[in-house]
Amino acid sequence: xxxxxxxxxxxxxxxxxxxxxxxxxxxxxxxxxxxxxxxxxxxxxxxxxxxxxxxxxxxxxxxxxxxxxxxxxxxxxxxxxxxxxxxxxxxxxxxxxxxxxxxxxxxxxxxxxxxxxxxxxxxxxxxxxxxxxxxxxxxxxxxxxxxxxxxxxxxxxxxxxxxxxxxxxxxxxxxxxxxxxxxxxxxxxxxxxxxxxxxxxxxxxxxxxxxx
Numbered sequence: 500x501x502x503x504x505x506x507x508x509x510x511x512x513x514x515x516x517x518x519x520x521x522x523x524x525x526x527x528x529x530x531x532x533x534x535x536x537x538x539x540x541x542x543x544x545x546x547x548x549x550x551x552x553x554x555x556x557x558x559x560x561x562x563x564x565x566x567x568x569x570x571x572x573x574x575x576x577x578x579x580x581x582x583x584x585x586x587x588x589x590x591x592x593x594x595x596x597x598x599x600x601x602x603x604x605x606x607x608x609x610x611x612x613x614x615x616x617x618x619x620x621x622x623x624x625x626x627x628x629x630x631x632x633x634x635x636x637x638x639x640x641x642x643x644x645x646x647x648x649x650x651x652x653x654x655x656x657x658x659x660x661x662x663x664x665x666x667x668x669x670x671x672x673x674x675x676x677x678x679x680x681x682x683x684x685x686x687x688x689x690x691x692x693x694x695x696x697x698x699x700x701x702x703x704x705x706x707x708x709x710x711x
Contacts, residue, residue, distance in 0.1 A: 509550050513577055515540065516550075520570035532563040582607045584644045585673075588660055589651035590615040590623075590630045593675060597649055598625045608647070612639055633660075640667045647671045654678035 519540055523531060537544040551557050554576055557569050574580055585603070587594045590613050597603075598610050613625055614633040621632050631639065639645075648669050650657050657676030664672075671687045674680055680688050 505553050509553055512542070512550055513573055516547075517570060517573050517577060517579075520566055520573065523566045524570060529566050530563050531566055536564070579606050582609060583646040583671075584609055584611045585647045585649055586610070586612040586614065586639070586645050587649045587651060588614050588633070588636075588657075590617070590620045590625060591651060594649075594651040595625050597651065598628060611643060611645070614639075636660075637663075637667060640664065640669065645669050647673055649673040649675065651675045 519536070533544040533547045536542075536547055540547075551569075554572070557564055557572060585608050587597055587610060590598075594613065594615075598613055603610065610626065610628060613628050613630045614636055615621060615630050616633050620630050623630050645664075646669075648661070648664050648671070650661060650672060652660060654677045657674070657678055658680055661672055661674070661680045661682060665682045665686050670685065672680060672682070672689070674688055674690045675693070677692060677694060679690070682688060
């Protein structure tokens with residue numbers, strides 16, 4: 500039987516479910532109904548049930564959802580039961596902010612290397628990690644496990660660096676550079692274009708639309 504294809508709309512909601520369920524656990528709530536989760540998340544109970552039914556349902560009618568079990572299962576679907584080794588390309592303000600954010604490690608995303616070309620940054624430590632010269636990137640990738648490359652580089656150099664990393668076997672990119680990447684098939688790219696996000700926010704303000 501062919502594997503069921505999950506829509507990207509459902510996939511995009513999964514991290515939000517995970518976040519709300521984590522908050523429920525922190526508040527000592529161990530069971531919740533789809534109606535109560537709907538009220539908290541402003542998503543219809545029907546939509547919640549449809550989303551979860553893509554993966555087997557997880558709940559029992561009249562009994563609701565076990566919060567810890569549901570969070571664990573969604574975490575598995577998102578791959579959060581694994582550890583990912585991340586390198587950051589660019590030790591500027593954004594790269595430093597990513598390295599210093601403790602929430603990544605809690606979810607299995609471990610920053611193992613930070614690279615830059617600025618001699619004033621090379622050798623300094625960010626979150627306990629020494630910034631390395633980007634000239635040593637090839638040796639690092641060939642000798643260390645690298646699952647994800649976070650690009651906080653100028654858009655003029657990001658495509659070239661990403662292409663080099665893809666040739667070295669890196670198969671996932673978290674792209675903060677203000678440019679699109681043209682990489683081989685099989686390479687996963689998650690674009691985070693901050694300026695575009697602000698433009699959407701501006702549009703919603705001007706048109707008085709609810710922001711997602």
